[in-house]
Amino acid sequence: MTKLNLTEITPRIQAHKDALIHIIKPHICVERAEHYTESYKKHFAQPIVIRRAYALVNHLAKKTIWIKHDELIVGNQASHPRAAPIFPEYTVGWIEKEIDELGDRPGAGFEVSERDKAVLHDICPWWHGQTVLDRCYALFTDEQKSLLDTVMIKAEGNMNAGDAHLAINFPLILENGIDGIIAKIRERRERLDLTNLDDFYKSHFLKASDMSMVAMSEYIERYAKLANKMAETETRDWRKKELQGIADNCHLIAHQPPKTYWQALQLCYFVMLILQIESNGHSVSFGRLDQYLYPFYQKDVEQNKLITRENAIELLHSCWLKLLEINKIRSGSHSKASAGSPMYQNVTIGGQKLVNGKPIDAVNSLSLAILESCGRLKSTQPNLSVRYHAGLSNEFLDACVQVIRCGFGMPAFNNDEIVIPEFIKLGVEPQDAYDYSAIGCIETAVPGKWGYRCTGMSFINFTRVVLAALEGGKDATSGAVFLAQEKALSKGNFTNFNEVMQSWDKQIRYYTRKSIEIEYVIDTMLEENAHDIICSVLVDDCIERGKTLKQGGAKYDWVSGLQVGLANTANSLEAVKKLVFEQGMISQQELAESLASNFDGLNGEQLRQRLLNGAPKYGNDNDEVDQLLVDAYHSYIDELKNYKNPRYGRGPIGGTYYAGTSSISANVPFGAQTAATPDGRKAWTPLAEGASPSSGTDTLGPTAVFNSIGKLPTDKILGGVLLNQKLNPSTLDHIQDRQKLMLMLRTFFEVHKGWHVQYNVVSRETLLAAKTNPDQYRDLVVRVAGYSAFFTALSPEAQDDIIARTEHVI
C-alpha cells in the first residue's frame, strides 16, 4: 500500500487557506443586487429570460474583479473573498427583515456596512411582488401557507434561491470551448421558424443564451487584462511569470478549448463560478473531474512533463480554495438547516466507465492526486465523493481510508453496485448510468444530462406526522389540525396497533400530496421568473430543444424531496407497538399526557426511560423495528407513485419523483420544532439525521447498523440513503485495522447494497462531549487496550485515559 503524503502544502496555499478560514464574519456584497436591479428596470419590457440575460451581461461587465493571495486559479464571485452576493429576484422579504441583525446570527453572521444597508433598503422595495417568493405566496392556498408556516413541510430554500443540485456537461465545454458553444447556439437559432409559436418562445431563450455566453467570454477576458496589468507592476519574477501565464490562460479559454491542464482547470472553475453568480442554488457540482480532466493531466504531467505532480496538486489546492471563497447567505431559519454555510460543491472520483460496453475501473493517477490534494488541504470544499465498485483496487480504497483517517469526514462513498443498476431500471441509458456522479452531498445524477434537484425539493417532517397520526391529526407543535381523524392516544380509542399504522398511512399520504402541490407552485414560479441561462446551455439537450432546464430541456428529469426524522419515526411507532399495545405497560392516555408534558416530573422521566430502553431501536438489526420503518416509508413511496413533476411529457426521460434522505442538517431545526416523541426523545431536541440511527441508540456496532440500513428499499430512495458513522482515529492506526474497515465497506456495499456511507473520525472534543452526555454517544467505538469497546461503557477514569491518548492521533 502506498502511504499518501497528507501534510504538505505550499506556503502560498497555506497563507491563502489561513486568510479564508479566519474570516469569521464575511461581508455581504450588494453589487449583484445593484446591477440586476438596474438591468431589470432598464429592460423591463423584455421577456424575463432576456431581461435576465441583460442583467447577467451588465453584472459580469461591471462587477469588481480581483486576483489575490498569489492564486493560480482566478475568478471571484463577490467584491471580497467569501463575501455573499444578494439575489433579489428570488426574495427580498427576509433580507429586509434580517438585514440589520445579520451580524449577530450565531454561526451564520455576516458583516454589513451602513452603505450596504442603505443600498439594500433602497433596492428591495422595487422587487416587491415580482420575486419568486412573492409570486409563490400569491398562488399558495391558505392550507399550503399554513403547512409552510407551521413547517410541517419546509420549502423555503426552494423559493429564496435557485435550484442547482446538478453538474453541467464539463466535457462539452472543454472540448468545444466557449466559442464552440456560441456557434452551436447560433446554428440552432438559424433553424428557428419565427412564425411557429414553439420556436418563437425558444428564440427568447436562445437569444438570452447567446448573450450570456458572450458575456461569460468577455468576463474571462477581463481577468486576462487584469493579470497582464498586475504582471507589469509585479516585482517578484516568479509571480510576474505566473500572472502572465494566468493572462494567457484566460485569453485563450475566453474563446478556445483549453490546451493545458492548468487552462482546463481554470475553465472548469469559471463555469462553477458563473453558475453561482447566475443563481444562488447550491450543490453545484463538478461531476467526474478525474475523468474529464485526466487527458490534460496525462499530457502535461505524465507525457510531456510540462508540470510536476506537485504542481498539479498545487493547482487543485488553488482551485479548492477558490471554491471556499464562494459563499451564500441564507435566511436565519434556512441557515439552521444548512449549518456552517456549506456550498456542497461536489467532486466525484473513482467508479467505473464503460469501454466497448464493458465496465472497467475508472480510477487513474489523477483520481489519486485529487484524493491526496483533498487529504492535504482538509477543507470543507470540495465535497469529495468516491464511487465505490467491487473492482475498486485495495490500493485505492486504502488511500481513501488514509484520507478518512485525517478526520474531516471525506471522502464519502457512493455505491456503483446499487446506483447503476437502479438508474438503468429507472430508464437511464447504460452509458449515462455508468457516468453518474454524486451531486452536493450524497445524491446522484448524470452530469450534464439531468435537470435540477435530483434531491432537495421540499422537506417533510416525518416525526411530526407520527405525532399527528397518534393524536387525531393534530400537530403537537402548532395545535393545527390539517387532516382530522377520530383516533387519538388522548382519547384512548385506538383498538390495536394496526389502527395506528392506518392512521399514519392516511396522514403521510396527505402530507405527501401537499408537498407535491407546494412544489408545483414553486417549480412553475421558478420556471417563469428565474431562468438559469448558462446552466441550461451546458446541460443536454437544452440548446437543441430551445428550452431551459425548468421548461424541460434536460435529457433526464427525476426529482426528490427529503424526509426527515426516519429513525425517530420507526422508534416511536415501535415503542407504541411494544409498550402500549403488546405489553400494555403504558396506557394510551398515560403516553399522551407524558408527551404533552414533555415527560415532566419523576413519572414522566420513568416513562421516558421505559420508552428509551424498553423497546428496540432502529439501527440494531432488529427485524421488528426495521420492518416498521420499511412499512412506514412504504406509505410515502407508494403515494409518490401517483405524481408527475411539472416537466413530465415536456421532453425529459422520467418526470417523476423518488424518495430521499439526505436532509443535511435539517434534523436539528426540525427537531427544534418537534414536541416530545414516543421514542423517548425530549421535545425540541434534534431528530436523527438522514437514514442514520438516532444518536446513541445503535448500541451493537457498525455491522448491525449496516444490516438495518440494508433492509430499507434503497431502490426506491434514489435521492440517497444517508449514513454517518463515527470512528475513533486510532481505530485506523494500523494497516490491519484499515484493511478490516475496507473489507467491512466492501461487504456493506456488495452484500447489503448500501447506498452511501461517510465516516466521522471523532476528535477529542467529541469524546469530551461523549463523557458529559453519554446518552448521545452510545454508538461510539474506541480502541482501548488490545480490544475495542464502547466508549460510554468505560469508567470515567478510562474515558479520561482515552481522551488523553486521542490527542496524539489527530
Next chain:
Amino acid sequence: MIFNLQRYSTHDGPGIRTVIFFKGCSLSCFWCQNPESQSLKSEILYDKRLCIHDCQLCVKKIPQIFNKECEELTIDRAHFNEQLIENVKFVCPSLAISVCGEPQTVDEIMVVVNKDAPFYLRTNGGVTISGGEPFMQPDLIQQILQRCKEKNYHTAVETCLHVPWKYVEPSLPYLDLFLADLKHTDEKKFKEWTNGSVKRILDNFRQLSITGKAITVRVPIIQGFNADKSSMRSIIDFAANEITTHEIHFLPYHTLGINKYKMLDMPYYAPTEPLNDNELVDYAMHYAAEKKLTAVLRG
C-alpha cells in the same frame, strides 16, 4: 450461561467477529477486567450513573433485594436467584439495574451469530468464544463451535486453560485458533493472585501443542505479579521451548475494568495505576523475538 454477545469485534482473532462471552471462570485473577464473568450464576449489575433521582421503582417492586436511601442504592445480592431474573431485568426503566448472565440456547445464540455472516466470510473473520472460561461449559462451547464450522466461520477461543483437558478435547475439531493466556510459570505467585494452579495450565499448553492447533499466547503484564524481567523470561522461555506457538501477545496492564467492580459491589485488589514500564515491555518484546517468536504488543 452467557453474559454478552458482542458483534463487530475486530481484535479477538482475524477479521470481523462476534464474541460470545461465557459466564463462569475457574480462576479469580485480581486484575480481571470482566469480573462479571467469574461467577457461574446470574448477577445484578448496578450503574449509579444511570439511576433516576428520587426513583424508588426497584425498592417498591422488589424490596427483598433493593433498598435506596439518600440516593444510595444497596443490593442484597444473597437474595437474588434465577426465579427473580425476569423481575429484576425489567424493574429499572433506565437500566441502571441490569442482570448479567442468562441461560440461552444454542439456537438463540446462533441467530445473533449468523447475522454478521457476510462480514465474517468477507474478512476471514468469525466467532470467538470468550469468558469467563468457556471450557467450563464444555457442551455449550462444543455445540456452538460445531454449528459455526458448519457455516465455515473462522473459530477462536479465549481461554486460561485452567480446566481439565477432557473439557477442551471435544471442541478441538471445531477450533481454528487458541488465544490462550500464559500469565505466569510460578506456582506460588500464581496461586496467590488467581487462586489457581499453574501446573494444570502448563500441562494443558503442552497437550494442546501436540494437537498442532494454532496458538497465540497472551501475556498480561501486571505490576507486583509478573512485571519483572525474570517472570517475563520464564514465560517466554516456556512459550519458545515447550510449545509450538503462533504468536505471543503482550498486554500491559490497564485499569479500564475498575468501574465494573463498583457495579458488582466487589473489592478491587489489583494496582489502581496502569503499567508504565516501557523498558520491561521492550525487554519482553526483544527477548521474545530473540527466541524466534512473533511478538505483538497490544494496546
